[in-house]
Amino acid sequence: MKLLTCQSLTKQYGDVRALDSVDLTLEAGRPIALIGPNGAGKTTLFSVVCGFLQASKGEITVLGHKPGSGELHGRLAALPQDAQLDPRFSIGHQLVMFARLQGYSSKQANREVRRVLEQVTLPETFTMKPESLSHGMRKRVLFAQTLLGEPELILLDEPTAGLDPPNVKVMRRLISEAASGVTFIISSHNLDELEKVCSSVVHLENGKLKGIVDIDNAKTSGYLTLVMVELPEPIEQITRALGAISGVKEVSFSSPNRFLINYDVNVNATIDLNVMQILIANDWKYRQLVNGRTLEDQLYA
Amino acid sequence: MSNVFLLARYELSRMFMTRRGLLSLTAFALIWFLVLRYAIFGAAQFFMADAPGGLIVSFFNSTTINNLMSWQIPELAVFWVISLYLFPVFCIMLTADQTASDKARGTLRLIHLRATRDGIFFGRFAGQMLILIMLIGLALMTTVVLVMLRDSSLLIPTLRLSFILFVNLIVVLLPYTALMAWVSAMARSARQATLYAVIIWIIFSLVSGWLASRFPELLMLDKVLPGAQISNLLQVSGWNTLLLAYIPIVQTVVLLFLGRLMMQRSDW
Numbered sequence: 001m002k003l004l005t006c007q008s009l010t011k012q013y014g015d016v017r018a019l020d021s022v023d024l025t026l027e028a029g030r031p032i033a034l035i036g037p038n039g040a041g042k043t044t045l046f047s048v049v050c051g052f053l054q055a056s057k058g059e060i061t062v063l064g065h066k067p068g069s070g071e072l073h074g075r076l077a078a079l080p081q082d083a084q085l086d087p088r089f090s091i092g093h094q095l096v097m098f099a100r101l102q103g104y105s106s107k108q109a110n111r112e113v114r115r116v117l118e119q120v121t122l123p124e125t126f127t128m129k130p131e132s133l134s135h136g137m138r139k140r141v142l143f144a145q146t147l148l149g150e151p152e153l154i155l156l157d158e159p160t161a162g163l164d165p166p167n168v169k170v171m172r173r174l175i176s177e178a179a180s181g182v183t184f185i186i187s188s189h190n191l192d193e194l195e196k197v198c199s200s201v202v203h204l205e206n207g208k209l210k211g212i213v214d215i216d217n218a219k220t221s222g223y224l225t226l227v228m229v230e231l232p233e234p235i236e237q238i239t240r241a242l243g244a245i246s247g248v249k250e251v252s253f254s255s256p257n258r259f260l261i262n263y264d265v266n267v268n269a270t271i272d273l274n275v276m277q278i279l280i281a282n283d284w285k286y287r288q289l290v291n292g293r294t295l296e297d298q299l300y301a
Numbered sequence: 302m303s304n305v306f307l308l309a310r311y312e313l314s315r316m317f318m319t320r321r322g323l324l325s326l327t328a329f330a331l332i333w334f335l336v337l338r339y340a341i342f343g344a345a346q347f348f349m350a351d352a353p354g355g356l357i358v359s360f361f362n363s364t365t366i367n368n369l370m371s372w373q374i375p376e377l378a379v380f381w382v383i384s385l386y387l388f389p390v391f392c393i394m395l396t397a398d399q400t401a402s403d404k405a406r407g408t409l410r411l412i413h414l415r416a417t418r419d420g421i422f423f424g425r426f427a428g429q430m431l432i433l434i435m436l437i438g439l440a441l442m443t444t445v446v447l448v449m450l451r452d453s454s455l456l457i458p459t460l461r462l463s464f465i466l467f468v469n470l471i472v473v474l475l476p477y478t479a480l481m482a483w484v485s486a487m488a489r490s491a492r493q494a495t496l497y498a499v500i501i502w503i504i505f506s507l508v509s510g511w512l513a514s515r516f517p518e519l520l521m522l523d524k525v526l527p528g529a530q531i532s533n534l535l536q537v538s539g540w541n542t543l544l545l546a547y548i549p550i551v552q553t554v555v556l557l558f559l560g561r562l563m564m565q566r567s568d569w
Binding site: 047050051052053054068069070072073074076077078080082083084085086088089093097098100101102142145 | 304307308311314315318319320321403406407408410411412413414415416417418566568569
């Protein structure tokens with residue numbers, strides 16, 4: 001099913017083009033990452049998809065409808081980057097209103113809100129006001145509101161921004177648990193996080209679509225990533241040793257201690273064993289040997 | 302449509318379940334107590350001491366005073382005069398934040414995922430009108446009680462006249478609330494919305510005054526701003542007051558149209 005189609009989508013603020021003729025089609029399935037540097041147009045794209053912003057030019061449909069259309073209520077959910085709940089009302093009161101707007105009766109809405117708060121392991125916040133929560137808890141409550149009902153598409157704009165590592169882990173677990181039956185589109189700067197959760201990546205830069213990367217494919221496409229504990233020998237020596245393995249086309253290094261090995265799968269299908277042998281023979285301590293490339297290597301190599 | 306109703310009802314909880322709403326209500330209650338005790342009660346005594354065509358009328362020589370003196374229940378006559386000027390001020394203060402702060406905070410985005418822009422705009426407007434209707438009702442009830450304390454035999458005419466005033470005041474406040482709905486859609490805080498309203502008011506008054514002085518055929522521009530009919534309202538009584546209702550109703554339709562347009566086009 002087509003989640004999203006954009007044709008020449010453009011959003012202009014004065015002279016600045018936040019989105020510049022973006023053509024994009026996304027299908028339902030596993031989580032999709034939306035990445036790009038600051039000002040790339042990620043939040044703008046999210047905002048246009050949700051109907052918060054109007055496109056200056058081009059066409060866009062979300063689940064077959066125009067953004068902001070009543071047909072999307074309950075089917076499209078989002079965690080906007082800076083959105084806050086009203087500090088004057090309890091969380092339960094506001095989420096019940098959201099559920100009621102999605103068509104639930106008062107009793108059903110209460111039950112549904114308790115369910116989603118339970119899902120994010122914050123059932124006690126029902127009667128609390130947003131201001132009494134920590135930043136991490138607030139993010140989880142806002143994530144909970146995206147789970148109300150049975151959405152088909154959930155957009156998360158920087159869901160882990162400003163969170164400490166334990167909360168990042170919780171958020172990642174919540175997304176993974178909720179990912180069956182719904183497609184997430186997640187924007188973030190944290191490539192490591194996205195790599196753990198998403199299966200494909202939409203790459204924006206300066207408002208333009210730079211490409212779509214399939215992470216799963218890239219994981220098994222002739223690359224090995226070796227992360228050392230430390231560099232016991234000069235980089236050139238390690239590079240030379242790894243480059244001597246049969247089938248290796250290129251070895252590149254990235255700071256502080258990572259080697260990316262590009263090899264021909266048809267020539268050497270057991271290259272990981274060869275790498276291990278070299279490491280053991282030279283008594284070089286390694287931290288990770290990963291099949292494939294990191295997202296960072298794929299996008300910014 | 303059900304979302305409009307839900308959002309309107311939510312506005313009531315904003316007034317009656319939040320500290321800010323309750324503070325506004327307390328301020329209203331205190332001011333109204335003073336108005337009731339000193340203005341309405343005092344002035345009614347004053348009016349009763351005179352008869353139509355008596356000393357007060359001859360002193361002011363005013364058709365407005367003469368008209369008010371003819372009212373069977375002086376408390377309601379004074380209520381009418383005070384309400385026509387006081388309620389619009391309350392209305393502007395109470396309804397300034399229909400969408401502004403929610404937009405600045407991003408809460409409106411969360412609501413918009415579940416309600417259309419029209420639903421939010423008209424739901425908030427309807428909610429504010431519900432609050433004002435309740436306040437008008439409460440203020441009228443206290444005045445009716447005041448009348449009953451003086452002369453309980455006036456119950457029927459008091460209720461009849463109260464109903465006329467109730468309907469009239471709702472109609473009077475419609476364009477003020479619509480104006481605040483429009484400026485609130487432009488602003489990012491209640492204060493900013495109030496400032497926009499004041500600026501629009503002053504600029505339009507100046508421009509329409511100047512145009513009317515240059516081109517007498519444009520005198521009708523006087524009718525464009527909310528409250529344009531208030532001075533004329535004081536010269537009629539009973540259901541005749543509704544003869545001027547077309548002015549605030551047309552103003553409301555125009556202002557809601559402008560507000561809706563702003564709401565549809567604005568980026569959140």
